[in-house]
């Protein structure tokens with residue numbers, strides 16, 4: 020079959036498709052790759068992702084070609100291992116695992132020890148000389164297969180095991196002997212027969228096809244779908260199935276199993292990091308049932324843990340493993356996340372993949388690997404996900420703040436989070452939707468909790484190590500996580516918990532520090548981040564490869580300073596209306612709006628002029644010499660109107676106009692559809708004195724700063740919501756006139772530009788003509804999206820998520836530019852504008868200016884700059900560099 024590829028046993032498939040992740044999935048490709056470079060990989064075969072689609076489309080059936088391919092694959096594994104599938108004397112056992120193009124930790128199904136039945140278990144017992152191991156493997160297999168393939172509740176099996184332990188007075192699984200496991204197998208089979216009305220399948224081939232089908236089915240499971248939606252993974256990729264000879268980490272004290280990272284995935288430190296368990300099977304480590312041991316002596320000592328590390332307990336296998344780590348990093352040129360098993364002192368590699376990591380670790384590794392000569396600067400820039408930087412641009416706990424320590428767990432995913440305790444995923448989601456910050460606290464998390472983990476600000480688990488499901492998923496999502504906090508005990512009945520000696524209940528506030536593992540009572544204050552160390556280094560490299568400039572949307576001195584410290588190269592949008600809300604000036608603004616005539620407005624504007632001038636003065640000083648785009652007043656005037664009796668009374672006192680008159684004027688200003696109403700340049704057309712005052716404030720401040728500092732400020736005056744050339748020419752004339760007056764009064768002339776926003780479809784279409792009056796265009800993609808889609812930006816939240824869920828829009832078009840639709844208008848306007856005015860300055864200042872996918876589009880369209888909110892500036896710098904590379 021063209022859909023089955025072999026690996027291991029010295030018989031690797033030579034077909035290049037066998038290394039292609041889109042065909043054989045990430046796990047299959049890496050198994051083939053590892054076998055190819057001579058690493059010890061148990062032999063097996065991979066069924067391609069294409070079969071997943073045909074299986075789910077053809078009513079969940081397999082064709083003859085595939086059946087022949089799988090039979091040949093089994094023969095390959097049999098001849099490589101010298102065992103036979105279903106053989107009573109020397110049986111071959113296999114694992115059946117999923118493997119999508121990208122890893123989806125814990126989301127899909129796995130079956131281990133497949134091939135055991137009442138007869139082969141005898142052969143395994145004799146062949147291994149270890150009946151206890153054989154019967155334990157058989158009961159594990161029944162339990163796992165019943166859960167995954169037959170859909171029988173796993174609690175039934177766990178309860179039966181608990182009863183056997185109680186009956187015999189045992190505390191831990193290790194105390195059970197062969198006969199106990201054998202008896203339990205009998206009970207497990209009875210559970211299955213009772214649940215299904217037929218016996219547990221004894222035919223090993225039936226077992227295999229059942230498991231293969233279950234893996235394909237799990238691609239369509241709810242949790243896999245949620246995961247795909249959160250991670251933008253298309254549903255048509257499908258998963259591959261990997262069938263591989265079993266190796267056993269549970270054959271006694273010379274056997275073990277573990278997971279490891281070639282560098283620390285939380286900090287990026289160049290030190291092997293991992294966890295392992297003696298005499299255990301792989302799932303025991305990741306499921307968080309037994310708390311695993313450290314891999315290296317160094318890590319064990321640092322943590323002050325007692326149980327021996329693998330380095331100390333199994334030095335030979337450890338040395339071999341360390342050599343494999345080195346080889347893998349050189350081969351893949353990236354940090355690897357590995358699963359291994361030691362069977363009677365022999366090391367086997369079960370998986371390798373590029374490891375998930377925190378933003379901090381991603382930066383450190385990228386910078387370190389350049390230093391080590393493993394990768395070049397451009398690769399380092401490409402490797403860091405711009406959105407992940409968000410994790411570092413947010414506050415961390417103030418080291419000076421007082422803390423109420425409750426307990427400690429493992430530092431599984433860094434960052435600080437405070438919120439109300441919630442004890443299950445549904446509650447987490449419900450409360451987060453109401454706007455609460457919540458911390459999800461669980462004994463351990465399972466893939467079913469993924470929506471709750473996403474909704475929570477942080478995650479705390481009582482069990483599980485650094486590689487537990489909770490830890491892996493939290494790191495991927497950038498959620499702070501403390502795992503394996505054994506002092507946490509939860510009582511789901513009363514919905515209360517104990518942390519250390521302290522009694523708490525659902526709803527109480529706690530704080531987690533995912534970088535140290537500390538758990539604290541109450542909300543601990545935080546401090547602002549800085550661009551230093553590896554972050555700074557990577558930003559310097561990014562800047563070398565970037566073509567577009569990165570500006571910021573800011574209007575307060577504080578935001579301007581933050582943006583500059585994050586590397587903003589100017590202001591792309593200063594929204595002057597935001598300055599009008601200041602407590603000290605709102606009554607003058609209201610007086611202006613409610614005035615009956617021009618004289619009344621001018622009286623109010625005279626009060627506002629010095630205030631605006633001072634605003635611009637401060638901004639020009641901070642942005643010393645960088646371009647500053649100031650947009651004249653834009654929003655619907657009613658946004659500034661007084662609300663309620665008290666505000667009207669207060670205003671009446673302040674400006675000496677009767678309450679009734681004010682109310683009448685306010686009523687006259689009411690609009691049915693303010694977003695399409697009296698706003699933007701329409702204000703300038705009807706009340707030119709407003710724009711005149713703003714232009715005067717800009718030029719007076721610019722001249723003052725230029726005279727005082729000698730630093731040439733180039734103000735870019737921007738007219739909003741233009742639809743026609745005529746609007747712009749009228750308002751440009753007004754700005755030019757005002758500039759000339761100010762320059763004459765002050766005896767100093769400055770350069771400045773007048774331009775427009777492109778935020779209406781008509782403006783995009785007429786850009787050729789509009790460019791006769793504009794020196795620059797700034798795409799206001801918030802309004803352009805609103806007006807092109809006919810979707811109100813203020814009301815979209817109510818229905819857009821349903822649109823995204825149903826794939827009508829791939830992503831929220833107000834977050835990531837609708838490149839197909841709105842993008843056409845941007846391209847067309849850029850092209851028509853350039854035709855009239857070659858080299859016309861082009862930028863974007865909608866929210867999309869901080870979104871990596873939209874930034875890539877801006878690069879392709881050849882815009883000169885993007886403008887993003889201050890905290891998005893570093894993200895935009897990196898995304899712009901990646902777009903240019």
Ligand code: PEP
Pocket residue numbers: 592594653778798799800801802803864865866
């Ligand atoms: C826009 O419409 O994209 C824009 C930047 O302006 P505002 O968000 O202020 O309407």
Ligand code: MG
Pocket residue numbers: 778799801802
């Ligand atoms: Mg706008």
